[in-house]
Amino acid sequence: MQVGIIGLPTAGKTTLFNILTGAQAETHRYGAEKKEANVGVAKVPDSRLDFLSSLYNPKKTTPATIEFVDVAGLVPGEARSGGFSPSLIGALRQVDALIHVVRAFPDDELLHPAGSINPQRDTDELAMELTFADLAVIEKRIERLRADVMKKKGAEQVTAQRELEVMEKCNKALENEIPLRDVELTEDEKRLLRGYTFLSSKPLLVVLNIGESQITEPPTVGTPSLALSAQVESDIAQMPEADRAEFLEALSLTEPARDRLIRFAYESLGLQSFFTVGEDEVRAWTITRGDTAVVAASKIHSDIARGFIRAEVVAFDTLKELGSWNAAREKGALRLEGKEYVMQDGDCVNFRFSV
Ligand SMILES: Nc1nc2c(ncn2[C@@H]2O[C@H](COP(=O)(O)OP(=O)(O)O)[C@@H](O)[C@H]2O)c(=O)[nH]1
Ligand SMILES: [Mg+2]
Numbered sequence: 001m002q003v004g005i006i007g008l009p010t011a012g013k014t015t016l017f018n019i020l021t022g023a024q025a026e027t028h029r030y031g032a033e034k035k036e037a038n039v040g041v042a043k044v045p046d047s048r049l050d051f052l053s054s055l056y057n058p059k060k061t062t063p064a065t066i067e068f069v070d071v072a073g074l075v076p077g078e079a080r081s082g083g084f085s086p087s088l089i090g091a092l093r094q095v096d097a098l099i100h101v102v103r104a105f106p107d108d109e110l111l112h113p114a115g116s117i118n119p120q121r122d123t124d125e126l127a128m129e130l131t132f133a134d135l136a137v138i139e140k141r142i143e144r145l146r147a148d149v150m151k152k153k154g155a156e157q158v159t160a161q162r163e164l165e166v167m168e169k170c171n172k173a174l175e176n177e178i179p180l181r182d183v184e185l186t187e188d189e190k191r192l193l194r195g196y197t198f199l200s201s202k203p204l205l206v207v208l209n210i211g212e213s214q215i216t217e218p219p220t221v222g223t224p225s226l227a228l229s230a231q232v233e234s235d236i237a238q239m240p241e242a243d244r245a246e247f248l249e250a251l252s253l254t255e256p257a258r259d260r261l262i263r264f265a266y267e268s269l270g271l272q273s274f275f276t277v278g279e280d281e282v283r284a285w286t287i288t289r290g291d292t293a294v295v296a297a298s299k300i301h302s303d304i305a306r307g308f309i310r311a312e313v314v315a316f317d318t319l320k321e322l323g324s325w326n327a328a329r330e331k332g333a334l335r336l337e338g339k340e341y342v343m344q345d346g347d348c349v350n351f352r353f354s355v
Helices: 013-021 047-056 086-094 119-151 154-175 187-193 230-238 241-250 257-268 293-300 302-306 316-322 325-330
Strands: 002-006 038-043 060-062 065-070 097-103 204-209 225-228 271-276 281-288 308-315 335-337 347-353
Touching: 002 013, 002 086, 013 038, 013 065, 013 097, 013 204, 013 230, 013 257, 047 271, 047 281, 047 316, 065 257, 097 119, 097 257, 119 154, 119 204, 154 187, 204 257, 225 230, 225 257, 230 241, 230 257, 257 271, 281 293, 293 302, 293 308, 293 347, 302 308, 302 347, 308 316, 316 325, 316 347
Parallel strands: 002 065, 002 097, 060 281, 097 204, 204 225, 271 347
Antiparallel strands: 038 065, 271 281, 308 335, 308 347
């Protein structure tokens, strides 16, 4: 799973990327932003995993992870002159979700590329650029499909006709500035769109990068957003653990934003975790909401999915309450589930399989 971090130069993307991944990629203050992307991995914080680890004391504890890509190269106003650059679009198509970093912090010595600080404008413009990029693809596709509907016969014609209808529905939404993620689609329609990588259909989180003075009263933009000060968060991350509490309190912050942001990204991607436990390893595994037990098994090993017999499942809260796997078994809290069982967030699982 990969989350792209995008936004205008000086928004604080690379600063945020470093906080999330613990990397030390170069931020910039003067001159142009470098064009290469930074890629790094963040561990998904999960107090449940911490608890299980304290319960089992395993040799190894492995958290779920998300990959973040700091995608540079956004130039303001590009949409109006024909869209994102092809290389930027290519990079954005690869990711599963987007974090848009919007600059709200003032700094007279750090020139905003549009000449002024205006978070609402920057938020709206990026949303529009995503919409334009999708419109360009859809308009071309519609032309093609119309021709196919005229030319083709039988089943092929029916298929083309169906796809054309979905495309026209999407086209209409985009023309009304509705991103594709907000368009209601039937399962059939979703299937027809699966091969496309529309940018406005990806989950999008707006992060407002605020100045220290704005922490108590952050500005808002019309869409759901998370306000944090990348500078402050970066200072916290570099500070000895012992000094953090006092520093947070002095700024009226309850916790670093890092963990909250990673969890938010995880959830907005529709992801959830299941756990495997034991003395060797306690581990969180990533699945998508709605995944079945056999899909979960395949994340661990294809053999486990192939030879799947039953999954022994106990909810995290139950395991925590009862204190051990054996206690759960004795109390009858351990369920035996089949391949088609729909996994719940926080399930602790032991797969029985034979190969
Ligand atoms: N005052 C202030 N400066 C920041 C903040 N976040 C980033 N910066 C500074 O803004 C400049 C650009 O940051 P960078 O992360 O390179 O932005 P990018 O161009 O979006 O990757 C750097 O000099 C950062 O130190 C912030 O929250 N407050
Ligand atoms: Mg950068």
